[in-house]
Amino acid sequence: MKIGIRAHDMGKMDAKSLFQRAQSFGFDGIQLVVNKALDQEPELTEAAFETLSTHQHGVEVLLLGSYFNPIHSNQARVQQGIERFNQQLKLAHLLNTKYVASETGSYNDDQWTYHEQNHTKMAYEQVLSVFKPLVNMAESVGKTVLVEAAYAHVIFSPYSLKRFVLDLNSTHVKVIIDLYNLLNVRNHRQHEAILKEALHLLKEDIAVFHLKNYQLKEGKLVQVGLNKGLFDYRKLLPLMLESNPDAYYIFEGITGEDIAESLAFIQQIQEENQ
Numbered sequence: 001m002k003i004g005i006r007a008h009d010m011g012k013m014d015a016k017s018l019f020q021r022a023q024s025f026g027f028d029g030i031q032l033v034v035n036k037a038l039d040q041e042p043e044l045t046e047a048a049f050e051t052l053s054t055h056q057h058g059v060e061v062l063l064l065g066s067y068f069n070p071i072h073s074n075q076a077r078v079q080q081g082i083e084r085f086n087q088q089l090k091l092a093h094l095l096n097t098k099y100v101a102s103e104t105g106s107y108n109d110d111q112w113t114y115h116e117q118n119h120t121k122m123a124y125e126q127v128l129s130v131f132k133p134l135v136n137m138a139e140s141v142g143k144t145v146l147v148e149a150a151y152a153h154v155i156f157s158p159y160s161l162k163r164f165v166l167d168l169n170s171t172h173v174k175v176i177i178d179l180y181n182l183l184n185v186r187n188h189r190q191h192e193a194i195l196k197e198a199l200h201l202l203k204e205d206i207a208v209f210h211l212k213n214y215q216l217k218e219g220k221l222v223q224v225g226l227n228k229g230l231f232d233y234r235k236l237l238p239l240m241l242e243s244n245p246d247a248y249y250i251f252e253g254i255t256g257e258d259i260a261e262s263l264a265f266i267q268q269i270q271e272e273n274q
Helices: 015-025 046-053 075-095 121-141 158-168 188-204 233-243 256-272
Strands: 002-006 029-034 058-065 099-102 144-148 173-178 206-211 212-218 220-224 248-251
Touching: 002 015, 002 121, 015 029, 015 158, 015 256, 029 173, 029 248, 058 075, 058 248, 075 099, 075 121, 075 220, 075 248, 121 144, 121 158, 144 158, 158 173, 158 188, 173 188, 188 206, 206 233, 233 256, 248 256
Parallel strands: 002 029, 002 248, 029 058, 058 099, 099 144, 144 173, 173 206, 206 248
Antiparallel strands: 212 220
């Protein structure tokens, strides 16, 4: 079990400090979104990524986040997202990582929130048409596209995610399971059943779990530390580990004092289940 953290949840800083901070907490690696984590965003060039790699010192880049909205109404923005994604697929080997990830977007453009057309056949086909060339690029450079589902987006459930993987039809496609992202105020009490459905349908496809937790506050799901919310990780984490022990387990949205507390909490559960 390798445990990581989304890098910019630790703060925005220079590359050397970023990797040192991840190491000081005891993480095996990071999920890196270069334009959000680094105070001086590197160019997407071989030279810049080679320089970035010199600061790793044993901390892995578990995946590169290149999230963009494939159904944004501004086609120039979509094309920019495609180009950034493809370029990071080409550069990923310099950081010794095989994954580049994105979600599947919303017709609400930069808000990434629920739109009534997001779950339609039209939206699905549009996103599929964007992702197929990304997968072709991944195949050509020996890397893998990671797809993450979220209830408000076009790919919104374990079933739709499995269908998407099958339609992309490539060994260079894997998925991120973010249980929190699959929830809303109506279904969140069924989160254990939703996780079990995801593990059943996507067991062979899961490369990453995003670890989050939440509380219900004023009718909204609000993220909290991993040891403070409604997810019972003493029950949920063993299910994940039994299904996909070699997946990466990456903290996302865990910040400040919650980082160290959450890591100690997850490591304790891990030890209890060895």
